[in-house]
Amino acid sequence: MAGEDKKQQPFDSKAASSLVAELRGAFASGTTRSYQWRESQLRGLLRMTDEHEQDITAALRSDLGKPELESVLYEAAMLRNSCKFALKELQRWMMPEKVKTSLTTFPSSAEIVSEPLGVVLIISAWNYPYCMRHFSFFIFPVSFASFTILFVVPTFFLHYLSVLSLDPVVGAIAAGNAVVLKPSEIAPATSALLAKLLGEYMDSSSIRVVEGAVPETTALLEQKWDKIFYTGNGRVGQIVMAAAAKHLTPVVLELGGKSPVVVDSGINLQIACRRIIVGKWGNNNGQACIASDYIITTKDLAPKLVDVLKNELETFYGKNPLESKDLSRIVNSNHFTRLTKLLDEDKVSKKVVYGGERDPTKLQIAPTILLDVPRDSLIMNEEIFGPLLPILTVDKLEESFDIIKSGAKPLAAYIFTNDKKLKEHFVNNVSAGGLVVNDTTVHLAVHTLPFGGVGESGIGAYHGKFSFDAFSHKKAVVYRSFMGDAAIRYPPYTNGKLRL
Numbered sequence: 001m002a003g004e005d006k007k008q009q010p011f012d013s014k015a016a017s018s019l020v021a022e023l024r025g026a027f028a029s030g031t032t033r034s035y036q037w038r039e040s041q042l043r044g045l046l047r048m049t050d051e052h053e054q055d056i057t058a059a060l061r062s063d064l065g066k067p068e069l070e071s072v073l074y075e076a077a078m079l080r081n082s083c084k085f086a087l088k089e090l091q092r093w094m095m096p097e098k099v100k101t102s103l104t105t106f107p108s109s110a111e112i113v114s115e116p117l118g119v120v121l122i123i124s125a126w127n128y129p130y131c132m133r134h135f136s137f138f139i140f141p142v143s144f145a146s147f148t149i150l151f152v153v154p155t156f157f158l159h160y161l162s163v164l165s166l167d168p169v170v171g172a173i174a175a176g177n178a179v180v181l182k183p184s185e186i187a188p189a190t191s192a193l194l195a196k197l198l199g200e201y202m203d204s205s206s207i208r209v210v211e212g213a214v215p216e217t218t219a220l221l222e223q224k225w226d227k228i229f230y231t232g233n234g235r236v237g238q239i240v241m242a243a244a245a246k247h248l249t250p251v252v253l254e255l256g257g258k259s260p261v262v263v264d265s266g267i268n269l270q271i272a273c274r275r276i277i278v279g280k281w282g283n284n285n286g287q288a289c290i291a292s293d294y295i296i297t298t299k300d301l302a303p304k305l306v307d308v309l310k311n312e313l314e315t316f317y318g319k320n321p322l323e324s325k326d327l328s329r330i331v332n333s334n335h336f337t338r339l340t341k342l343l344d345e346d347k348v349s350k351k352v353v354y355g356g357e358r359d360p361t362k363l364q365i366a367p368t369i370l371l372d373v374p375r376d377s378l379i380m381n382e383e384i385f386g387p388l389l390p391i392l393t394v395d396k397l398e399e400s401f402d403i404i405k406s407g408a409k410p411l412a413a414y415i416f417t418n419d420k421k422l423k424e425h426f427v428n429n430v431s432a433g434g435l436v437v438n439d440t441t442v443h444l445a446v447h448t449l450p451f452g453g454v455g456e457s458g459i460g461a462y463h464g465k466f467s468f469d470a471f472s473h474k475k476a477v478v479y480r481s482f483m484g485d486a487a488i489r490y491p492p493y494t495n496g497k498l499r500l
């Protein structure tokens, strides 16, 4: 069949070029600019998520062995929230923003008009192929002598899967662009599902999915885009930026890094450990860009911290975590080998104080804690992106700031402390994409905050209004009338005018 023949065609430069030409035509027609189109596409995404939550969960399980609760909360619900927020705010975001003018242009008025950029490319990573932020509620009853009170507790969960692919799409559509999405080949079930569902639920004249790996991405990167939004590692980030530079295309690069956690004494250590654990192993078993990469604490506190972490890990995942259904597996054998290499380096393997078990047949690695690993080890010199958590110890906690500053700027940094001065010092002196005091990863769930890196951890930001802005040009517009025409600006520039 003709349709099937078409599917067999390799996606090369020629195919990429005609795809972009087609989308340019659709964008030029003006369809994507209207509020109605943007709204209908966002509603389509919402409907897609509602009607296919089970399929999304199944794809995530197939790609990552992701626990169902993590999929539902961190992926499907997150995308829903993102769409709903955009739908609620869209009219306001699209409205020109009035700004003050200066005396020089008096009388005049001015405004900033947000216009779509055009045809944009979104390249996403595998670890949260679907969506991202999610905020939900736990309701639990507490009974007293003769009555019961229902407590409603807001909870954050990491939902990244579909998020990484579709959250930027939400911003691109909301801003009125035509979009090509290239999901990661490392999560093939999710990639195939996204291609199928977006084809069914979205306007295919302006929104397309291209599946594939390096050759397909390379073909896409050869084209001229109006923006490239890339999520993944920094090495490929450089390839993306170099390709974009050829056409002077602006980029957003959502990269990674080594996100530290500083732990002070005098805190509720049990709560701190639970929050560290859920932000690390409760997120794709550590395969998350903002998962804690390493802990810094004092020599005095370290033994107690290790004890509490061990206890809480056992409470969450049992005595044999390789059997736990609540931990994702490692995404593929390459990443499994990479992680075991970090763990098996001679000077590192003897520092394991908890965990270390692995099962290559199931691609599983247990939550693993290492104490006092040497700073020159591999594990301390690349992003871990997995279930290993080294702890560095210092005499005084202030030394932790020098350790953090000596490395590349991380995507996130966390501190647990009740010390006001230490908090202030942390906020004012640690440079990272985002900071959280007394928790980990939850900044992702605050859609009024920008999410992005700084330095080596990324360029640009998104989420909520920041996603809309990332895919919009902020056009400066000044309105004048024919009144109040100042003759001084016109030649001849006489001495009389100079003296005025």
Ligand code: NAD
Pocket: 123, 124, 125, 126, 127, 128, 164, 182, 183, 184, 185, 186, 212, 213, 214, 217, 218, 231, 232, 233, 234, 236, 239, 253, 254, 255, 256, 257, 288, 289, 290, 383, 385, 411, 452, 453, 458
């Ligand atoms: P990945 O291997 O899925 O690659 C990401 C994308 O780059 C894919 O779509 C892939 O096809 C493409 N790609 C790979 N090699 C390429 C090449 N040579 N040329 C062109 N395109 C290429 O994902 P990954 O890089 O393993 O993802 C993990 C990294 O991403 C970690 O560093 C993590 O911290 C980071 N990350 C960042 C965020 C964030 O929001 N900042 C989110 C998730 C992951």
